[in-house]
Amino acid sequence: MGPIKQVILCGFGGQGIVLAGTILGQAAFSDGKWVSNTNSYGSAARGGACRAEVVISDKRIIFPYVIAADTLIAMYQTAYDKYIKRVKPGEGVVIYDERVIPEEMKGLEHIGIPATETAVEELRNGTVANVIILSAAVDMTELVSKKALESAIREIVPERLKKLNLKAMDIGFRLGRTRSDQIHGR
Secondary structure, eight states: OOSEEEEEEEEETTSOHHHHHHHHHHHHHHTTOEEEEEEEEOSSTTTSEEEEEEEEESSOOSSOSOSSBSEEEEOSHHHHHHHGGGBOTTTOEEEEETTSOOOOOTTOEEEEEOHHHHHHHHHSOGGGHHHHHHHHHHHHHOSSOHHHHHHHHHHHSOHHHHHHHHHHHHHHHHHHHHHHHHHTTO
């Protein structure tokens, strides 16, 4: 992906998109990278369109917004439809919750993760689907180290939800491993 990694996470308010972006940014910072993290959500905090943008670099970041995403993590159809065109042509990776119906665009790798379904089935809690899909993305793309992601979750997530989110992270890594051959052309 080069020295600068540009990531868009998108979904709707209430899915934890902003939290996932914050966790990713903190993990990159823990890995010793320069980080810019911005987010946007609709007028309704719950249910409105939502996105987080994270720029990760080995060097100082001059422009803090995503120009062309290397990675798009999409958890909701409307958000996917809105941001798919911002993915770097010919190089980008799209990691989406399997509830989303992807538009297979030429030159983009699309990988479905059953994030919401797995969160409900294995943890009985759909609210951690964001951590599952983020962890799967980290496993597949190596945006940040797994150690840094775990550290960021421990640091950011409230104590009463920490154990649940760490379980979600482990599940995400497991799901990412099962699909990482796809992304690395193996």
